[in-house]
Amino acid sequence: MSEPETMSLRFPDPEQRRAIEAAATEAGVSMQEYILSAAYERATAVEMKFLEAFKDSMARSGDAFEAEPSASDPSPEQRAAEQQARVALGQQGQGRAA
Structure with missing residues (x-):
C-alpha cells in the first residue's frame, strides 16, 4: 500500500500563502490540515444554512395547507x-x- 499524496498548495498570491501559513502555525496544524478543516467548516455552514431554509419552507408549506383545505383534506x-x-x-x- 502506498503513502497518500500530499495536496498541492500553490497560491498565486504570496500574501495569501503567508496568511494561511501563519494561521496554520498558530493553530498548531499543517497547512493542508488547516485548509481542509476550513473547507469542511465552510461546507458544514452551507449545509446548515440550507437545512434551516428547508425547515422554514416546510413550515410555510404546512401553514399554507392548514389555511386552505384541499382535495387532500x-x-x-x-x-x-x-x-x-x-x-x-x-x-x-x-x-x-x-
Whole structure:
C-alpha cells in the first residue's frame, strides 16, 4: 500500500500563502490540515444554512395547507361516507370468511 499524496498548495498570491501559513502555525496544524478543516467548516455552514431554509419552507408549506383545505383534506361528509364504506367492506369480508 502506498503513502497518500500530499495536496498541492500553490497560491498565486504570496500574501495569501503567508496568511494561511501563519494561521496554520498558530493553530498548531499543517497547512493542508488547516485548509481542509476550513473547507469542511465552510461546507458544514452551507449545509446548515440550507437545512434551516428547508425547515422554514416546510413550515410555510404546512401553514399554507392548514389555511386552505384541499382535495387532500376531505369534508366531514366525505369522511363519513368513507367510514361507512369501510364498515360495509368489513362486513362483506366477514361473510365470505365464515
